[in-house]
Amino acid sequence: MAKKLAPYTTVALASLTALLPTPAAAETADRQLATVRVEASVEQESYQAEVATTATKIKAPLKDIPQTVNVVTEKLIEDQGARSLQEVLRNVPGVSFHIGDGQRDQFYIRGFDAIGDLFIDGLRDDALYYRDLANIERVEVVKGPAAVLYGRGSSGGIINRITKKPSATPIREAELTVGSFGQKRLAVDVGDTIGDVAQFRVVGAVEDADSFRDQGFLKRDMIAPSLLLKLSPDTRLLFQAEHLDDRRVTDMGIPAYRGKPANVSRKTYYGTNNADRDDYSDADVTAGRIRLDHRINDSLSLTNHFGTYRYRLDRQNTFGQTVNNNTGIVSLFHGAVDRDDQGWFNQFELTQRLATGSVGHQLLYGIELGKQDKDLQSYNWSAKPTTSVLNPVQPSLSAFGSKVLATDNRTSLDVQSLYVQDLITFTPQWKALVGLRHDTFKQSVNERMANATDRERTDREWSPRAGVVFQPNGWQSYYLSYSRSFQPSGEVLAFTTAQSQMAPEETSNVEAGVKLDLFNGKASATAAVFELERTDIKTADPVTKAIVPVGEQRTRGVELTLAGEVAPGWQLSAGYAYLDAVITKSIGLSNGVAIDGKRAALTPRHSANLWLMKDLGHGFKLGGGLNYADDRYAAPDNLVTLDGYVTADAALIYQAKAYDIAFNVKNIADKHYFVSGHGASNNLNMPGTPRSAELTARIRF
Numbered sequence: 001m002a003k004k005l006a007p008y009t010t011v012a013l014a015s016l017t018a019l020l021p022t023p024a025a026a027e028t029a030d031r032q033l034a035t036v037r038v039e040a041s042v043e044q045e046s047y048q049a050e051v052a053t054t055a056t057k058i059k060a061p062l063k064d065i066p067q068t069v070n071v072v073t074e075k076l077i078e079d080q081g082a083r084s085l086q087e088v089l090r091n092v093p094g095v096s097f098h099i100g101d102g103q104r105d106q107f108y109i110r111g112f113d114a115i116g117d118l119f120i121d122g123l124r125d126d127a128l129y130y131r132d133l134a135n136i137e138r139v140e141v142v143k144g145p146a147a148v149l150y151g152r153g154s155s156g157g158i159i160n161r162i163t164k165k166p167s168a169t170p171i172r173e174a175e176l177t178v179g180s181f182g183q184k185r186l187a188v189d190v191g192d193t194i195g196d197v198a199q200f201r202v203v204g205a206v207e208d209a210d211s212f213r214d215q216g217f218l219k220r221d222m223i224a225p226s227l228l229l230k231l232s233p234d235t236r237l238l239f240q241a242e243h244l245d246d247r248r249v250t251d252m253g254i255p256a257y258r259g260k261p262a263n264v265s266r267k268t269y270y271g272t273n274n275a276d277r278d279d280y281s282d283a284d285v286t287a288g289r290i291r292l293d294h295r296i297n298d299s300l301s302l303t304n305h306f307g308t309y310r311y312r313l314d315r316q317n318t319f320g321q322t323v324n325n326n327t328g329i330v331s332l333f334h335g336a337v338d339r340d341d342q343g344w345f346n347q348f349e350l351t352q353r354l355a356t357g358s359v360g361h362q363l364l365y366g367i368e369l370g371k372q373d374k375d376l377q378s379y380n381w382s383a384k385p386t387t388s389v390l391n392p393v394q395p396s397l398s399a400f401g402s403k404v405l406a407t408d409n410r411t412s413l414d415v416q417s418l419y420v421q422d423l424i425t426f427t428p429q430w431k432a433l434v435g436l437r438h439d440t441f442k443q444s445v446n447e448r449m450a451n452a453t454d455r456e457r458t459d460r461e462w463s464p465r466a467g468v469v470f471q472p473n474g475w476q477s478y479y480l481s482y483s484r485s486f487q488p489s490g491e492v493l494a495f496t497t498a499q500s501q502m503a504p505e506e507t508s509n510v511e512a513g514v515k516l517d518l519f520n521g522k523a524s525a526t527a528a529v530f531e532l533e534r535t536d537i538k539t540a541d542p543v544t545k546a547i548v549p550v551g552e553q554r555t556r557g558v559e560l561t562l563a564g565e566v567a568p569g570w571q572l573s574a575g576y577a578y579l580d581a582v583i584t585k586s587i588g589l590s591n592g593v594a595i596d597g598k599r600a601a602l603t604p605r606h607s608a609n610l611w612l613m614k615d616l617g618h619g620f621k622l623g624g625g626l627n628y629a630d631d632r633y634a635a636p637d638n639l640v641t642l643d644g645y646v647t648a649d650a651a652l653i654y655q656a657k658a659y660d661i662a663f664n665v666k667n668i669a670d671k672h673y674f675v676s677g678h679g680a681s682n683n684l685n686m687p688g689t690p691r692s693a694e695l696t697a698r699i700r701f
Helices: 002-019 023-032 072-078 085-089
Strands: 069-072 096-097 107-109 116-122 136-143 157-163 171-179 183-194 196-209 218-232 234-247 280-295 302-325 329-354 358-381 387-388 401-425 430-445 457-471 476-487 506-518 523-535 552-569 570-586 608-617 621-628 645-655 660-665 674-676 692-700
Touching: 069 107, 072 136, 072 570, 072 608, 072 621, 072 645, 072 660, 085 096, 085 157, 096 674, 107 157, 329 401, 506 552
Parallel strands: 116 157
Antiparallel strands: 069 136, 096 107, 136 157, 171 183, 171 692, 183 196, 196 218, 218 234, 234 280, 280 302, 302 329, 329 358, 329 387, 358 401, 401 430, 430 457, 457 476, 476 506, 506 523, 523 552, 552 570, 570 608, 608 621, 621 645, 645 660, 660 692
């Protein structure tokens, strides 16, 4: 390992020596970069976010970033009563939803699957589970390839959760929620200072709920302690830990019948007659992070961020696998998955402010190392009982025959990366953001099945980003950017022998946009037009069925947002996306249908969101909103359509000094719709939640 790391260590030490500025240079840098030093924090009571860290890994105004960045603030999450990452991301245009095999958060961004593009405080978090929001302050979504800072993946974008951290302000808060379908949830947030040298915070939650789905249930608990040590005026050390237990029904939704999801009650469950025993997902996640921040001098600082995790999954599932459209008979499948993943990532980053003549620079130099080991065993049951798709009878587990081992292997992923980024200020009107990253990414699979072959592959890839920003005045910003990323074969779910011989898929993004500060700077508006293209997509040969690297997908689109205080006492969050996502080249088949020229799965052409909240005075607030999605196709064959829908929500909130009371009603009109599908199968379609109500009491003590 020492030999492998030597080149990176040499470069890092050489860079550190070269970067130390003279006092005169540091003084010049302070003068030149006064406009890009951002110390302001996001206004807690606003839906507007002026600063984000995900897009650049440094605090920078959003108007200085030549890329679309959407931020869902803590206040918006709280006002909407959002309880899942899916509910949060309804506020982000261009994001659509995947069923996640009934066991995990999974999303599409700008028409591309983002299964592995989830992060927490900038560290990769690609384990396959449902996240809890109790410890989340806000969610930032960077659109388009972000590999220059985050490495592999990120065709359509990345989703970064920003956690709650210790504060100098004492925190004493408890939140109790009761709601429809037996929902009961208690969350606690406690924090304080320890003398002048330390701050702590502990966030925890427990939840127990039923579901509108037959046999549905959820039981979860989580705890997230953190400790911040002020080692000196220039040095801080942050410790964070999290533990989550999540057990729920593995719900694969409703199969399709004659071009649409079967016309049955949305509670209809295509599983066994005892889901608690036979169709459940039990996820256990433990993670820890240590972050060191040190200011060397006025122009130079360093950060080292280390994270480690352990993820274990016991999943049992039943679903409708195939449907005969002539007879209306559905064939049921039962399987099981055991996962045991563990890994770590370490990011060492150096930031520097300097000037070259009249040009200011805010530089970021980084090294990332990481390792993940993923044990997987999967099982299939030998029999596939049948039932009526329109009037299903839930069988016992014994009807599925005997248990057969299908997969048994261990996948190891190793990453070594170098990256550099420069936020350049030429003049107050002209700025640029450029960056470059090199990844060495190794995958290897140790097969434990008889007659199976071990395999490995190492990819070495460059990921560039460049953008220019023009700001004619303080409230307008126009930009043009280009970025590129790579997606190795099977980095999350599978890595077959055929894929081990194939180069990674590559995605490029060209984007132009405008960012405006409106209503005296209390609100922000954005507009972007873009073209994303992904090449070397893996598809199945129509004759041999072998996996071959032939396929291209392109998304052309427009995204619009407006967020903030649009009038005294009125907070607004609104967005719209138009996505023309097309498979432009493929020799592959999906369910026997050629997919060349088809629309990408799970991607509506039009989608929109709106949430408006009015401060009525005397502690009362009233608000509501709409969510709209155009029709989508369940799979690339475009044989099954998920109809478009509009849902409406509302909230009434009373805030006092010591407590808040919130009443949220979701899907007021009780709209029957399908919120997600699978993207590859036509028979895994999840209905949206019917009308539901929640009452939340938040007490400060």
